[in-house]
Amino acid sequence: MADMLQVASREIKMGFRNPWAYSFLILFSVFSLSLLLVNSQNEVSGYSGVTGSMLSLILYVLPLMTLFLGSFSLTAEKEEGSWQLLSTYPLGTMSFLIGKYAGLSVVLLTIVSFGYGLMGLITIIIGKTFAATTFLLFLAFSIGLVLLFLSIALFVGSLSKNRWQALTISVMIWFFAVIGWSSILIAVLGLLPYLWIKPVLVFFTFLNPAELVRLFVVIKLGGGSVLGPEYYKWVNWIHQPSGSLVFIGLCLVWIGLSLTIVYWIWERGRSRG
Amino acid sequence: MRSKHRMNVLIFVVLIHFILVSLLFTVVAFSATEEEVSSKQIFDLQQIVDEAQPGDTLVLAEGNYLGPVVINKVLHIQGSNQVLLTNDSPEAAIMIQAEGVVVEGFNIRQNYVNESAAIVVTADEVGLKDLNIQTKGYGILLRDADRGTVLHNSISWLRTKNIKTGEKGNGIDLYNSHNNTIEQNKIQNMRDGIYLENSRQLKILNNQLMGSRYGIHCMYIDGSEIIGNLGEYNITGAMIMGVRDVLVSNNSFLKQSKNVNAQGILLYSVQNSVIEQNIVEGNRVGIYIESSQENQIRENSILRNFIGIQFVHAESNKIHDNDFVSNVIEAEATDSDANEIEQNYWDSAQGLDLNKDGISEIPYAINPFYQELISKTPAFQLFFQSTGMTFLSSMYTNNQESWTKDSSPLMKMSIDSISKPPPSSTEKGNISETTFMLLITSTLLITSVAIIFYSGVSKS
Numbered sequence: 001m002a003d004m005l006q007v008a009s010r011e012i013k014m015g016f017r018n019p020w021a022y023s024f025l026i027l028f029s030v031f032s033l034s035l036l037l038v039n040s041q042n043e044v045s046g047y048s049g050v051t052g053s054m055l056s057l058i059l060y061v062l063p064l065m066t067l068f069l070g071s072f073s074l075t076a077e078k079e080e081g082s083w084q085l086l087s088t089y090p091l092g093t094m095s096f097l098i099g100k101y102a103g104l105s106v107v108l109l110t111i112v113s114f115g116y117g118l119m120g121l122i123t124i125i126i127g128k129t130f131a132a133t134t135f136l137l138f139l140a141f142s143i144g145l146v147l148l149f150l151s152i153a154l155f156v157g158s159l160s161k162n163r164w165q166a167l168t169i170s171v172m173i174w175f176f177a178v179i180g181w182s183s184i185l186i187a188v189l190g191l192l193p194y195l196w197i198k199p200v201l202v203f204f205t206f207l208n209p210a211e212l213v214r215l216f217v218v219i220k221l222g223g224g225s226v227l228g229p230e231y232y233k234w235v236n237w238i239h240q241p242s243g244s245l246v247f248i249g250l251c252l253v254w255i256g257l258s259l260t261i262v263y264w265i266w267e268r269g270r271s272r273g
Numbered sequence: 274m275r276s277k278h279r280m281n282v283l284i285f286v287v288l289i290h291f292i293l294v295s296l297l298f299t300v301v302a303f304s305a306t307e308e309e310v311s312s313k314q315i316f317d318l319q320q321i322v323d324e325a326q327p328g329d330t331l332v333l334a335e336g337n338y339l340g341p342v343v344i345n346k347v348l349h350i351q352g353s354n355q356v357l358l359t360n361d362s363p364e365a366a367i368m369i370q371a372e373g374v375v376v377e378g379f380n381i382r383q384n385y386v387n388e389s390a391a392i393v394v395t396a397d398e399v400g401l402k403d404l405n406i407q408t409k410g411y412g413i414l415l416r417d418a419d420r421g422t423v424l425h426n427s428i429s430w431l432r433t434k435n436i437k438t439g440e441k442g443n444g445i446d447l448y449n450s451h452n453n454t455i456e457q458n459k460i461q462n463m464r465d466g467i468y469l470e471n472s473r474q475l476k477i478l479n480n481q482l483m484g485s486r487y488g489i490h491c492m493y494i495d496g497s498e499i500i501g502n503l504g505e506y507n508i509t510g511a512m513i514m515g516v517r518d519v520l521v522s523n524n525s526f527l528k529q530s531k532n533v534n535a536q537g538i539l540l541y542s543v544q545n546s547v548i549e550q551n552i553v554e555g556n557r558v559g560i561y562i563e564s565s566q567e568n569q570i571r572e573n574s575i576l577r578n579f580i581g582i583q584f585v586h587a588e589s590n591k592i593h594d595n596d597f598v599s600n601v602i603e604a605e606a607t608d609s610d611a612n613e614i615e616q617n618y619w620d621s622a623q624g625l626d627l628n629k630d631g632i633s634e635i636p637y638a639i640n641p642f643y644q645e646l647i648s649k650t651p652a653f654q655l656f657f658q659s660t661g662m663t664f665l666s667s668m669y670t671n672n673q674e675s676w677t678k679d680s681s682p683l684m685k686m687s688i689d690s691i692s693k694p695p696p697s698s699t700e701k702g703n704i705s706e707t708t709f710m711l712l713i714t715s716t717l718l719i720t721s722v723a724i725i726f727y728s729g730v731s732k733s
Contacts (some may be wrong), residue, residue, distance in 0.1 A: 113718070132709050215655065
């Protein structure tokens with residue numbers, strides 16, 4: 001536990017000395033502000049054009065930011081030799097990884113809360129309506145995205161030898177999950193028998209954190225009925241208060257599983273030197 | 274230094290906790306007030322009616338009355354808040370069979386569970402005013418009754434809430450009844466708020482319709498006017514089917530978004546009608562038009578719907594001077610050619626106005642990719658407005674000439690839709706919400722700045 005906190009606090013310190021963190025902080029703040037001002041005539045509440053485009057913006061920016069910062073942090077350990085040093089100490093791989101994860105989450109969530117805090121304050125100052133529930137839902141949405149993608153980022157970081165590899169794989173995963181996702185699925189599912197399409201699509205949706213979190217927020221914003229009669233039961237189910245708890249549970253399972261895989265890769269690397 | 278970090282972690286945990294707790298508090302509580310008439314002497318209303326002479330005005334004394342009652346001569350029955358007519362029999366609480374009867378100003382409770390109604394009118398020129406009706410079946414039925422007035426009544430559902438809307442009765446139900454005026458009624462939680470069939474020249478004015486299946490549901494009501502009504506939280510606000518020459522104007526249909534088939538205004542097989550100056554806001558589909566021709570849809574404010582306007586097999590309609598603001602998807606069209614769409618305001622259109630006449634020289638075309646995709650495979654509705662889907666649609670420019678397009682979109686809104694707040698029945702206090710937001714946002718900002726400062730900037 002003490003080891004873990006040590007690793008986490010070192011990670012936080014390193015994180016905020018990294019210029020990348022600040023460039024992402026500025027990027028995120030400026031983008032969310034400009035989006036708000038573009039739509040400044042409209043009130044921000046429920047599922048509408050404004051919240052829809054904000055969702056898209058967050059889906060573009062946050063996963064990429066998380067993948068970069070997370071995977072670079074792990075490859076840096078390898079490249080700069082600090083992991084070689086650390087592994088001579090009696091430090092468990094799991095404590096190391098969880099410490100890393102926790103530290104990086106603090107860094108990323110600080111960036112996110114700075115962006116949201118600034119955006120929220122400016123909305124109040126310019127006298128625009130931003131429903132508090134919608135605001136909190138967006139915050140929760142961003143936190144979910146960051147935490148889920150961070151576990152993927154650690155996965156990428158442990159697979160790559162250096163930053164270049166990490167960068168390439170990160171961009172690949174980002175493009176696949178955020179932009180290419182529906183094109184690829186539509187193309188592939190078109191080949192399947194008609195009745196398989198829906199179950200297979202639902203299954204794949206659970207694998208993509210970007211889609212999973214997006215759908216959750218759309219439904220919670222009250223937009224569930226646009227998904228049509230096919231998903232009626234899902235929508236009703238998620239809309240209940242217990243839906244949120246199950247969703248949080250699902251996210252934890254997701255993070256737990258991917259951290260286990262990362263642990264396995266990392267441990268293999270450690271035993272082979 | 275280490276303790277400082279622990280402090281930061283602690284602050285963060287507290288913050289998250291605060292957010293979670295405050296989420297719990299945002300549940301809106303509805304409070305219902307019910308007027309109970311205290312148990313007083315029970316009168317037999319039928320006996321009182323039988324003893325009255327035609328043309329009399331009966332002023333009912335305070336107390337409880339028992340139905341059913343048949344009124345077969347001209348009478349003016351007046352009650353008060355303290356008058357309650359209860360009916361446990363399968364007949365209607367009040368059956369009006371004589372011309373010119375006026376019933377006003379008391380409470381009616383129809384307790385019989387079935388296709389029964391609180392009031393059945395089968396005569397002309399009847400007036401029903403200021404009645405407060407609670408029913409386990411229908412509210413007011415007009416059958417072959419012309420030139421009547423149904424004014425300022427309140428009708429609501431009496432039974433348990435866990436019943437499907439389809440199994441309830443309608444609030445006000447007209448069949449073969451012409452030239453009636455239905456005005457300022459408030460109808461809640463029924464099957465259809467106002468159901469109109471086979472009746473001509475009706476005036477449906479300024480009613481409030483909440484939580485029902487369809488707010489206004491009409492079939493074959495040629496030459497009628499539906500003006501100034503407000504519908505909220507119904508499955509569909511106004512379902513207008515099989516009519517000609519109808520005027521639908523100045524209505525507000527808001528927040529019909531819960532159901533997968535929800536719409537603000539639905540037009541099916543409607544001809545030669547005018548839909549103007551309505552506000553449709555926050556619905557799943559703002560205005561849905563199917564198999565309808567030669568209609569004018571103008572000067573409506575279509576705001577914040579998931580889909581602004583949707584055409585299915587609708588041709589030769591004129592859609593102009595509407596404002597489309599902040600809809601997730603503004604318009605969708607399938608098999609709908611030859612509609613004249615011009616001079617609407619689309620907030621996402623990239624207009625270019627060279628000659629400064631307020632009208633863009635570039636047409637605004639509506640990308641049909643998503644609509645075509647989901648009509649083939651409805652399962653793909655899961656991709657509604659996903660980032661990948663927007664990307665894919667933007668690459669699809671096939672056959673662009675046949676897209677539905679606004680030939681001359683407006684550069685500015687034609688009506689000032691935004692400054693005109695829609696008449697909503699649920700007003701929430703904004704001041705406390707602003708304070709709440711201020712609290713959250715400043716906490717977020719201060720915490721993040723503190724974390725950055727202590728862990729990154731300060732030297733340890």
